[in-house]
Amino acid sequence: MTVRAKFRCHFIQKADDNSHCTVHMSPVTDDTPENKTWSKYTPGGLLQMHISNPAAFSQFEQGKEYFLDIQPAD
Template identity: 80%
Template sequence: MSKVRAKFRCHFIQKTDDDSYRTIHMSPVTADTPENKTWSKYTPGGQLQMVVSNPAAFELFEQGKEYFIDIQAAE
């Protein structure tokens, strides 16, 4: 297998008092559609937490929105 593709939902965005960085909290989407049930058969659970300090990237994440995450070995 060359890569894993998973779908995660952003559940919460935690901001610092000075908004210098944000912590993005995500968990896998595992039901609701045939597409989600197919991929989640092989990746049924997990959590992702990212600390983002780039203000330009802050707007890329929205609470309640779903995101694909592709994971593959770095060459």
């Protein structure tokens, strides 16, 4: 089974030398089908990712929403 949640990027902390960053995200609390798959009421949570690959952290934008798909890793 896969659980899909929608998270919003609240802010990005970049290192002074731009070698890495920390992306801070939390769930979008809208009444959406994605959120109902994992939270009966208002979803809550936090996600912080420390990313040291500039090509990866350049994919994130403050204020933008992202889907997180969670499934077992076999």
